[in-house]
Amino acid sequence: MNSIGALNSESRAPGKRRGPLAGIRVADFCWMGVGSMATRFLADFGAEVIKIENRLRLDTPRRLPIYKGVVRAYGHEDANPDPNKGGLHNNYSRNKLGITVNMKTAKGREIIDRLIGASSIVTENFAPGVMERWGLTYDKLQALSPNVIFARMSGFGHSGPYEEYRSYGPVVQAACGMSFISGLPGREPSGWGLSYMDNQAAYTNSSALLMAIYQRNRTGKGTEIDVSAVEAGIHMMGPVMLDVSVNGRVTRGDQYPTGNRLEHPHAAPHGVYPSKGEDRWVAIAVFDDAEWKALAGAMGNPAWAADTKFATQDARFANQDALDAHISDWTRGQDCHDVMHALQMLGVPAGAVQNAQDLNEVDPQIAHRGLFFEMDHPVIGEARFEGEAMKFSRTGPDNWRSAPLLGEDNRYVYRDILGYTDAEIDTLEAEGVI
Amino acid sequence: MSNPFERPYADLKVIELAGDPAGEMTGYLLSQMGAEVIKVEPPEGSPTRAIGPWLHGETGPDSSLTYWYYNSNKRSAVLDYRSAAGLKTLEALLADADIFICTLQPKALKAAGIDHAALSARFPDLIIVSVTAFGLTGPWADYKSSELVALAAGGPLHMCGYDDHAIPPILPGGNQASHIAASFAHKALLVALIDRQMTGKGQLVDVAMHEACAVTVELANPYWFYPKAIVQRQTCRHAQPVRTQPALFESADGKYLYFVLVVAEAKPWANLVAWMESHGMAADLTDEAFKDFAYRQANYAHVQEMVECFFLVNDAETMFHEGQARELPIAIINAPEELFTDRHNIERKFFVDVAHEGVGTFPYPGAPYSFSAFSPVARRRAPKLGEHTDEVLGALAAQAVAAK
Numbered sequence: 001m002n003s004i005g006a007l008n009s010e011s012r013a014p015g016k017r018r019g020p021l022a023g024i025r026v027a028d029f030c031w032m033g034v035g036s037m038a039t040r041f042l043a044d045f046g047a048e049v050i051k052i053e054n055r056l057r058l059d060t061p062r063r064l065p066i067y068k069g070v071v072r073a074y075g076h077e078d079a080n081p082d083p084n085k086g087g088l089h090n091n092y093s094r095n096k097l098g099i100t101v102n103m104k105t106a107k108g109r110e111i112i113d114r115l116i117g118a119s120s121i122v123t124e125n126f127a128p129g130v131m132e133r134w135g136l137t138y139d140k141l142q143a144l145s146p147n148v149i150f151a152r153m154s155g156f157g158h159s160g161p162y163e164e165y166r167s168y169g170p171v172v173q174a175a176c177g178m179s180f181i182s183g184l185p186g187r188e189p190s191g192w193g194l195s196y197m198d199n200q201a202a203y204t205n206s207s208a209l210l211m212a213i214y215q216r217n218r219t220g221k222g223t224e225i226d227v228s229a230v231e232a233g234i235h236m237m238g239p240v241m242l243d244v245s246v247n248g249r250v251t252r253g254d255q256y257p258t259g260n261r262l263e264h265p266h267a268a269p270h271g272v273y274p275s276k277g278e279d280r281w282v283a284i285a286v287f288d289d290a291e292w293k294a295l296a297g298a299m300g301n302p303a304w305a306a307d308t309k310f311a312t313q314d315a316r317f318a319n320q321d322a323l324d325a326h327i328s329d330w331t332r333g334q335d336c337h338d339v340m341h342a343l344q345m346l347g348v349p350a351g352a353v354q355n356a357q358d359l360n361e362v363d364p365q366i367a368h369r370g371l372f373f374e375m376d377h378p379v380i381g382e383a384r385f386e387g388e389a390m391k392f393s394r395t396g397p398d399n400w401r402s403a404p405l406l407g408e409d410n411r412y413v414y415r416d417i418l419g420y421t422d423a424e425i426d427t428l429e430a431e432g433v434i
Numbered sequence: 435m436s437n438p439f440e441r442p443y444a445d446l447k448v449i450e451l452a453g454d455p456a457g458e459m460t461g462y463l464l465s466q467m468g469a470e471v472i473k474v475e476p477p478e479g480s481p482t483r484a485i486g487p488w489l490h491g492e493t494g495p496d497s498s499l500t501y502w503y504y505n506s507n508k509r510s511a512v513l514d515y516r517s518a519a520g521l522k523t524l525e526a527l528l529a530d531a532d533i534f535i536c537t538l539q540p541k542a543l544k545a546a547g548i549d550h551a552a553l554s555a556r557f558p559d560l561i562i563v564s565v566t567a568f569g570l571t572g573p574w575a576d577y578k579s580s581e582l583v584a585l586a587a588g589g590p591l592h593m594c595g596y597d598d599h600a601i602p603p604i605l606p607g608g609n610q611a612s613h614i615a616a617s618f619a620h621k622a623l624l625v626a627l628i629d630r631q632m633t634g635k636g637q638l639v640d641v642a643m644h645e646a647c648a649v650t651v652e653l654a655n656p657y658w659f660y661p662k663a664i665v666q667r668q669t670c671r672h673a674q675p676v677r678t679q680p681a682l683f684e685s686a687d688g689k690y691l692y693f694v695l696v697v698a699e700a701k702p703w704a705n706l707v708a709w710m711e712s713h714g715m716a717a718d719l720t721d722e723a724f725k726d727f728a729y730r731q732a733n734y735a736h737v738q739e740m741v742e743c744f745f746l747v748n749d750a751e752t753m754f755h756e757g758q759a760r761e762l763p764i765a766i767i768n769a770p771e772e773l774f775t776d777r778h779n780i781e782r783k784f785f786v787d788v789a790h791e792g793v794g795t796f797p798y799p800g801a802p803y804s805f806s807a808f809s810p811v812a813r814r815r816a817p818k819l820g821e822h823t824d825e826v827l828g829a830l831a832a833q834a835v836a837a838k
Contacts (some may be wrong), residue, residue: 020625020628020629020632021625021628033652041621045625066653066656066657066660066661067660067661068660068661069661070661071661071663071675071676072661072675072676073674073675073676073678074653074672074674075678075696075698087656087659087660088653088656091655091656091659138806156778157782157804159781159782160778160779160781160782161777161778161781162758162778165758166758166761166762166763166764167763167765168763169652170670170671170672170681170692170694171692171763171764171765172765173692174691174692174765174766174767174768175765175766175768176768176773177768177769177770177772177773178606178607178608179670179692179767180767180768180769180770181606181607181608181770182594182604182605182606182607182608183604183670184596184601184604188669188670188682188684188690189670189682189690189767190594190595190596190604190606190669190670191594191606191669191670191671191692191767192593192594192606192670193593193594193595193665193667193668193671193672193673194590194593194594194651194652194653194654194672194673195652195672196590196606196610196650196652198652199614199650199652200613200614200617200650203617203618203620203621204617204802204803205803206621207463207617207620207621207624207803208803208805210621210624210625210628211442211467211624211805212442212805212807213628214442214624214627214628214631215441215442215807215808217628217631218439218442218631219439221807222807223805223806223807223808224805224806224807225803225804225805225806226803226804226805227802227803227804228782230778230779231779231782231784231799231800231802231803232802232803234773234779234784234799235799235800235801235802236608236610236613236802237608237770237773237799238455238500238503238607238608238609238613239485239486239487239499239500239502239503239609240487240607240608240770241503241770241773241798241799242487242499242502242503242796242798243487243499243770244770244771244774245774245785245796245797245798246489246490246499246502246794246796247487247489247490247491247499249487249770249771250769250771251769251770251771252769252771252772257607259604259605260582260602260604260605262581262582263486263487264485264486264487264500265484265485265486267580270582271582271602272582272586272591272602272603272604272605273602274602279599279666281586281602281603282586283582283583283585283586283587283591285580285581285582285583287580340587344574344577344578347578348578349577349578349579349580349583350583351579351582351583351584351586351587351588352586352587353586353587353591353592353602353603354586354587354588354589354592355589355592355654355658355664355665356589356651356654356655356657356658356664356665357658357662357664358589359588359589359648359651359655359658360655360658360659363587363648364572364573364574365568365569365572365573365574365575365642365644366644366645366648368571368572368573369569369571369572369642369645371645371648371649372655380660383659383660384655384659385659386648386649386655387649388649389618389641389642389645389646389648389649390618390619390621390622390625390639390640390641390645391569391570391571391639391640391641392622392625392626392637392638392639392640393554393637393638393639394629394633394635394637395625395626395629395637
């Protein structure tokens with residue numbers, strides 16, 4: 001890897017992109033984690049994604065204090081953060097171009113009209129109403145760029161009584177049922193320790209965009225896309241939704257959800273067991289007699305395992321409290337990875353509860369498949385990135401540059417794509433338009 | 435004859451050999467937008483037919499609601515791909531297919547005599563989408579997995595659970611590891627489809643649930659990449675490198691709401707105080723002293739207690755809508771049954787009715803996205819085991835005769 005401490009403008013200059021989406025230009029208003037992740041996928045596979053930013057209102061991933069050498073909760077931002085130092089922004093906006101514009105100015109809106117005219121996709125995830133306030137309706141976009149694809153994503157979608165409600169990941173997870181179905185019975189939900197639905201809504205939006213590109217290649221016609229994160233979430237709630245709609249199941253009460261135990265199928269043992277070290281755990285999931293026999297063998301066939309109350313899958317399922325106590329006695333004191341491998345060798349599904357350090361430094365599978373990769377960044381320096389979790393025999397992602405500095409590609413976009421002169425760009429800068 | 439341009443996948447033929455929700459959801463995302471998906475099942479049926487919940491609690495291959503959920507709009511053909519004759523039929527089906535979804539891990543592929551590289555060479559325009567637990571290569575390629583194991587080894591589980599770390603990490607519900615894998619498989623196959631539009635060539639796409647989970651941990655990886663911090667799980671809120679305040683508030687009707695009490699920013703603070711004041715419950719929070727952030731911070735415990743009381747005497751619906759009206763991001767922790775009667779979901783017509791002849795008509799969730807230029811196929815019930823075997827194999831036989 002090439003380690004350049006300072007801005008090396010030559011190696012960061014935009015060039016010809018590779019990949020199935022090369023040649024597609026995206027005027028990208030997306031921001032926050034969910035929006036940035038959605039369009040990152042297009043950038044990874046060759047699209048020219050131009051991230052449109054406002055110097056006066058920095059994108060949150062630029063602000064969050066995820067910095068080398070400093071450990072802080074994400075809410076503890078600096079009052080005036082260095083916009084180019086944020087690790088989250090680097091992770092989410094690699095392979096994109098970055099421009100700045102002030103949409104409150106008439107000139108700024110005129111520039112953006114030109115950019116849209118030179119693009120075939122427009123993306124956004126603002127609070128509903130923002131694009132309309134700038135006059136950027138689908139009709140207007142189509143006039144600027146015939147057969148344009150206009151992808152909109154929001155928490156509750158672009159219609160309905162909650163259209164304008166505020167949301168971010170955890171609010172979506174609450175509203176769509178995803179938090180409720182996660183936790184121990186008879187107490188508050190444990191829900192999600194991450195904005196899971198930011199990831200999933202972003203994936204949904206990426207798929208929708210690709211589907212629209214695929215369809216436009218077939219028919220020549222663009223489309224408007226509406227992704228409601230709450231609906232994407234309900235779609236991912238799985239079979240419990242049918243248990244309610246078909247069987248009239250009522251889940252609210254002290255019997256549901258069931259923590260680490262499954263209602264279906266009757267797996268047992270099925271849990272997360274303590275292992276050696278502070279807060280280290282191993283998951284074990286036994287679905288049939290063969291797996292149970294193998295597990296018992298791994299434990300040295302202790303006398304308790306021969307008890308009739310553990311003799312069948314249904315018996316083990318009915319006696320999980322006692323079973324889990326025994327399994328915990330066996331796992332406690334062992335390394336979670338050792339347990340995982342010993343059981344997997346015998347055909348028992350087991351997995352160490354891995355943290356990010358494990359994923360990055362311990363996991364040989366992830367290392368073998370090269371999931372993470374490194375690129376340099378002029379301010380941050382060398383950094384790691386989450387790669388695309390997919391392998392192709394004939395194509396692949398085109399990782400050409402870390403995330404743009406604030407306004408890094410103004411000259412390239414405004415001069416080389418849109419045809420403004422250097423003198424005009426100087427004026428736009430001086431007037432605070434860009 | 436339907437218009438092949440009507441929906442994106444309208445002229446795609448998909449053969450699905452999937453025995454788990456990850457592969458089946460991938461196939462469903464295709465059938466939802468118009469693809470013809472033929473689900474190849476062994477004589478005993480897909481393993482998902484043996485997983486509840488069950489129609490009225492009664493087990494049977496055609497009454498698994500898990501199977502129902504993931505297999506709408508598909509056809510089912512029984513075909514024992516593990517026998518030589520079955521494998522030959524499968525290959526005949528692949529001859530004019532566009533996409534082959536397969537969830538078999540390397541050892542199982544070998545045992546069945548299915549060789550993806552050979553299939554790719556034989557059918558150069560075929561897109562093979564392999565969706566497996568750990569991928570087709572690497573030291574763990576044949577390790578077994580499950581929802582719990584996948585979320586554990588993949589990273590998300592470490593972030594989920596309670597403040598009390600004597601309690602192990604807790605499995606988030608709803609088959610999410612499978613849904614994560616399916617999301618990646620769908621994105622990947624779309625990349626391959628677009629590539630094929632330009633080159634005319636198919637390819638092998640290899641998606642691992644494990645890797646897909648490992649990049650679906652939001653802040654955990656960046657916190658490791660940059661400050662080398664490991665986030666710690668907390669009750670129903672973001673795992674963070676340091677402890678943060680609780681975000682669940684209980685309402686008078688015994689429900690929970692998710693609400694992050696932000697004292698650092700002036701505007702949400704003012705909105706919150708005005709809201710509490712409108713119920714006559716702001717008490718001393720309206721004092722001048724509380725206009726100062728440092729004072730609010732120093733008296734956080736008191737503020738938290740006041741807000742807890744405010745929630746405890748009001749019902750969840752009121753708090754949700756009033757809070758949102760004051761521009762505060764807040765939501766009820768909804769139970770599944772409440773989603774069907776929610777007026778927003780009703781007004782957006784999100785749920786769609788699916789008829790099961792002889793059983794009833796039931797609302798199912800609709801598609802996860804909507805498009806102005808096209809719409810999903812009407813959701814149809816999942817097929818009974820082997821419901822379309824004769825039709826599918828008959829068409830194949832007719833083709834063979836015509837070719838002679």
